[in-house]
Amino acid sequence: MRGPAPSQSRDEIVDAAIAMADAGGIGAVSMRAVAAALDTGAGSLYRYLSSRDDLLDLMADRAAGELRPYPDVTGDWPDAMLVIARRQLDLYRAHPWLVEILARPAALGPNSLAWFDHCLAVLRPVPAPATAKFEAIAMMTGVVSLFARSESAGPPPGFDGIDLAAFPDLVAALTAPPAPAARRDLFAVTVRGVLRGLLDDAG
Structure with a gap:
């Protein structure tokens, strides 16, 4: 009897690993633990994955697919990029383990590449070199x-x-009375400032 297609088995592995990471953090994800969740042996996972790093790459790319649908590329590019950044933040809130694996070298999958491609489409009107973007x-x-x-x-x-x-x-800063002005959106100010600071000067 022919076994399941590798793509289906790989999807099941990634689904199980993401559920495990969401519940217990990225440290809970191991080949052995994921295999146990699927009621199989760890060795069977290596038919579809080369290593735990391979699994982490697939998990990150699957999560990146949740950034769709992308915002419209028309209009003011800083506004569109801020929407993208807010969606990123929501994604990291939903999957806190993503932040923990950002620093590791990773192989980009189709969802991650699509996200980068969309960011570059938003930045198309900006007269800056590709490296700056x-x-x-x-x-x-x-x-x-x-x-x-x-x-x-x-x-x-x-x-x-x-x-x-x-x-x-x-002490003076901590005990100073609060400013009367409304609290500003620090996230928006920071994202806009970083993007404009890097791209306005690179044109």
Whole structure:
């Protein structure tokens, strides 16, 4: 009897690994654990995957598919890129483990390549070289990951047991009354500032 097609088995493996990472973090994902979740042996996974890194690449690319549908490329490019960045942030909120694997070398899959292609389509009107656009996209992703990490880390620790007398400017900043103006959207300001700073000067 002929077994399942490799693409179907690979999809099942990736689905199981993502569910495991969502529930217990990326550290919970191992070839043995994923095989156990699928009620099979770890050796059978190597028929479709070369290594755990291969699995992580597939997981990241599958998650990148959730960034669709992409925003319209017409109109103001910073507005479109900000929408893309917000969707990235929502994706990292849904799958916090994605931020943890960003720094590792990765093989880009079709969903990730489609996302990069769309970003370049949005930036098509910008008179900057392709290298500057790639740098801007990478820096935007870095900013998004920083905000995602900050959210997942929770509030900063307090200063119990520390004599703050030696830090007068810090004390003054912490005890200053709040500014009357409405709180600004720091995420939007940062993303726009990074993109414009890199691309306006590169044209």
